[in-house]
Amino acid sequence: MSPHADKPALQLASFREVMATLKALPANPTPLWWVMALGNMGIMVAATAGSPLLLGRLIDALGDHSAFMRLLWIFIGFLLCEAFFRGVIVPWVMRDISQRYAVDLREAGLKSALQAPVPELLRLGTGAMITRLTRDVTRASDVFGIFGSRIMLLIFMIPATLVSLAFIHPMYLIPGLLVSFLLVPWIKRLVPLSNYVADRESEADARRNARLLDSIRGINTVRAYGLEKWSLGRTRESSWQALQRTGDKVTLLGLIYGESRIMHFLLIAGTMLISAWMLVNGQVSLGQITAALGLIAKLQFFLFDALHFAYNIQTGAVALSRAVALVRMGDKAQSLPIPADVSGPPExxxxxxxxxxxxxxxxxxxxxxxxxxxxxxxxxxxxxxxxxxxxxxxxxxxxxxxxxxxxxxxxxxxxxxxxxxxxxxxxxxxxxxxxxxxxxxxxxxxxxxxxxxxxxxxxxxxxxxxxxxxxxxxxxxxxxxxxxxxxxxxxxxxxxxxxxxxxxxxxxxxxxxxxxxxxxxxxxxxxxxxxxxxxxxxxxxxxxxxxxxxxxxxxxxxxxxxxxxxxxxxxxxxxxxxxxxxxxxxxxxxxxx
Structure with missing residues (x-):
């Protein structure tokens, strides 16, 4: 799978272009929205990271009934708060904003297409344009609406977990650093490959859609000239190409799942080995071990959950880049002058x-x-x-x-x-x-x-x-x-x-x-x-x-x-x-x- 093959008619928008375009849309959040969203996120992270620490305190307080019951009620409150904010509030906020962006992106994309240079539109093709305005926008909205809260939680949970682990015992940072050392180069290889595979899949879908549109629009011509076999043949060819691109995606997903499981094993095994060594040497209690394992378990759940859905997330990012590229097609036309209309038949x-x-x-x-x-x-x-x-x-x-x-x-x-x-x-x-x-x-x-x-x-x-x-x-x-x-x-x-x-x-x-x-x-x-x-x-x-x-x-x-x-x-x-x-x-x- 060479990243230089099958060059698309319209290149992906860069990260800077995507952010600039989203910022210019009416759906761009206000400062008040950010304050409320970050506040909700802070409560969710505090409840998510705090519940393992409270569980460890509960175990250490087993001999003190009053302290145990007091911590138990606080622990239950943290769990309810985590479930409410993680399962209801934050996902609703992400879905709402992603759907608002989807409406604005479609409108901006159509407006850009109406203003873009006609030769560029013809070169892009009707099928590709429809795919970017519909499938790509929908995919980006769905992905970030569904996985956006998980991504945000992961971003905040990493520093919160590291601080909490260091508070329990600095030795617990070793497994995380080891896995990070292995994970970073792997992600660097994964991101461009995922971009390439996702873009090729979208281009294959666009090519198939274009040929289907051709066959439907020209059905009378196809019948008149007896071109049914030819029409079916080219549609079958483009459909098989789309299927092959989906096969590339499945292969990549298998690679992601396999490597993420290896990283998961190393993180859990490393944490348990360090816990056993420190427990034997009297450096930590059972409650502290429980808190550390709880923090690691939650972090690895969010981290490897994100890795498992890395292709979906990357596909959403590529779909967003494709849609934004269409939105920005009209930029060149908008920068060109518009003279006054001629008043009569011109030469x-x-x-x-x-x-x-x-x-x-x-x-x-x-x-x-x-x-x-x-x-x-x-x-x-x-x-x-x-x-x-x-x-x-x-x-x-x-x-x-x-x-x-x-x-x-x-x-x-x-x-x-x-x-x-x-x-x-x-x-x-x-x-x-x-x-x-x-x-x-x-x-x-x-x-x-x-x-x-x-x-x-x-x-x-x-x-x-x-x-x-x-x-x-x-x-x-x-x-x-x-x-x-x-x-x-x-x-x-x-x-x-x-x-x-x-x-x-x-x-x-x-x-x-x-x-x-x-x-x-x-x-x-x-x-x-x-x-x-x-x-x-x-x-x-x-x-x-x-x-x-x-x-x-x-x-x-x-x-x-x-x-x-x-x-x-x-x-x-x-x-x-x-x-x-x-x-x-x-x-x-x-x-x-």
């Missing part, structure tokens, strides 16, 4: 733009291009030419390897993604409708819009009130439920709704990447007309899968192998004898035999 300029995938494959290399303000440009070309990559770079979904994308003179790499998203809207064939009514979905684009404005936008996008599509798919009109847990709408209706959102949002720049490709032939013309209308009045780039879309554009770009090989209005390009676009147009209009 979009691409300068010496290059993009290489991580495996070194070059898609674009030194591309230069200017989209004139307020014009519609159609981008055509064969599959793999680089059209979608260029669209994603202009929309800010990818960062260029080199070069610049300038919107209204602003380099999108040097401004906040929030600003870029407000200026540039990307519309593609993947449409997401938010769960709720159609009205709620549309008003996300224009919160102040009236019902009349919403209906007008739908009509402009091709979905008029009372039409066939309206009656079939939107029987309750704007009150029709859409999105998750509602009837799935047809592809063309979902595309129309997305076009209506564009009309309502009215972005200065619109990029449409084969946005109407999912429409059936019966509605293709309707959607193309709606897309053409939506592109008017703004700077638009249309990645066209149908050459009919290029006819209405002000300018047509033909791309091959990441380069623009032909550029001009549709009429001029088809007039070029032997031109590549003219050939494509002729083939497109060739009648079917």
């Amino acid at each position: 979009v300029e691409v300068r010496n733009l290059s993009f290489h995938y991580p495996n070194g494959v070059s898609v674009l290399d030194g591309l230069n291009l200017t989209l004139a303000a307020g014009t519609t440009t159609a981008l055509v070309g064969t599959s793999g030419a680089g059209k979608s990559t260029l669209a994603a770079l202009i929309a800010g979904l990818q960062h260029p390897t080199a070069g610049q994308v300038l919107v209204a003179g602003h380099d999108t790499a040097t401004v906040s993604d929030v600003w870029t998203a407000r200026q540039v809207t990307l519309l593609n064939q993947e449409v997401h409708l938010f769960a709720g009514t159609l009205r709620e979905d549309l008003t996300m684009a224009a919160p102040e819009a009236s019902d009349e404005e919403l209906l007008a936008a739908l009509a402009a996008a091709g979905l008029a009130t009372g039409g066939v599509l309206w009656q079939r798919w939107l029987p309750q009109g704007l009150d029709t439920l859409v999105g998750a847990q509602a009837q799935e709408l047809s592809p063309e209706v979902m595309q129309i709704i997305s076009l209506a959102r564009v009309i309502l949002r009215d972005p200065p720049v619109l990029v449409m990447d084969e946005a109407t490709s999912e429409a059936g032939s019966d509605y293709a013309r309707l959607l193309e007309q709606a897309a053409t209308a939506a592109a008017k009045g703004r700077t638009s780039l249309v990645v066209a899968h149908r050459l009919d879309q290029a006819v209405a554009a002000d300018r047509v770009l033909l791309m091959e192998d990441g380069q623009i090989i032909e550029d001009g209005p549709h009429e001029e390009l088809i007039a070029i004898e032997g031109g590549r676009y003219a050939q494509l147009w002729a083939k497109w209009n060739q009648p079917l035999v």
Whole structure:
């Protein structure tokens, strides 16, 4: 298990980053909370450490009935106090604060994801993001809610026990020092290994979740192309990887349990040997031996209880670090400037733009291009030419390897993604409708819009009130439920709704990447007309899968192998004898035999 393999997309947050993030959350305890919590903890530690000392005094007072009964009642009081604070008060305090932190972490994580650079979110993946917002936060909250009181008790019990043992007889410190000498290097090896194993387990779970989401979202495509075996195969592979990571965890747990038992034996055996030697030499009484063994027994219980659950605790710490890393993703975006929104259609300029995938494959290399303000440009070309990559770079979904994308003179790499998203809207064939009514979905684009404005936008996008599509798919009109847990709408209706959102949002720049490709032939013309209308009045780039879309554009770009090989209005390009676009147009209009 090499700690350098399977490097995660988002590194763990450091201890300093975790503490700084937790301190900034609303759930961060107030000074009064700390006073009360430490007071409760002090009472619990005093009762826990004091009960063995009282038990030893009880044994030594067996010959004095009145002293024995007085100590017995005090001893019972200590036991009740220990049980109440250790079993009820302190665990409740820890669970309460951990649950408050969980709520704040989820909210902060979602807020950060909404502000984080989009390319980083895409690289992280939906599955990993969901895992960090749900499973990791829940695991951290559960672990520290359950084991937090034990950890705190152990931290306070160690000095309290050492002081008490030294008070009985300094010789009792020897077994503890011996075990500590052996324990410290073992813990130093255990912590990084536990970090590595826990992080790999979480990453494997995230990868499995991502593939399950892919299969569920693309179920129609999987069925259409007969990819059921392929989908099951990749899901099985990721599930086995997750199982193997769990196997690594079980192996590590076995190592922890085995070594902790050895340490436990050495501590108890050493204490008993020293007690026997001092008793024979008259240096301690039976009561003192009982008190010392009671203190050691309680300390070793807390210490080795923590060691037994060390992996759970470490897993909680790793889960917390993963969640905090997501929370801090938005820090970079928050530090970037947010210029004022542009007031009209801006010029979009691409300068010496290059993009290489991580495996070194070059898609674009030194591309230069200017989209004139307020014009519609159609981008055509064969599959793999680089059209979608260029669209994603202009929309800010990818960062260029080199070069610049300038919107209204602003380099999108040097401004906040929030600003870029407000200026540039990307519309593609993947449409997401938010769960709720159609009205709620549309008003996300224009919160102040009236019902009349919403209906007008739908009509402009091709979905008029009372039409066939309206009656079939939107029987309750704007009150029709859409999105998750509602009837799935047809592809063309979902595309129309997305076009209506564009009309309502009215972005200065619109990029449409084969946005109407999912429409059936019966509605293709309707959607193309709606897309053409939506592109008017703004700077638009249309990645066209149908050459009919290029006819209405002000300018047509033909791309091959990441380069623009032909550029001009549709009429001029088809007039070029032997031109590549003219050939494509002729083939497109060739009648079917």
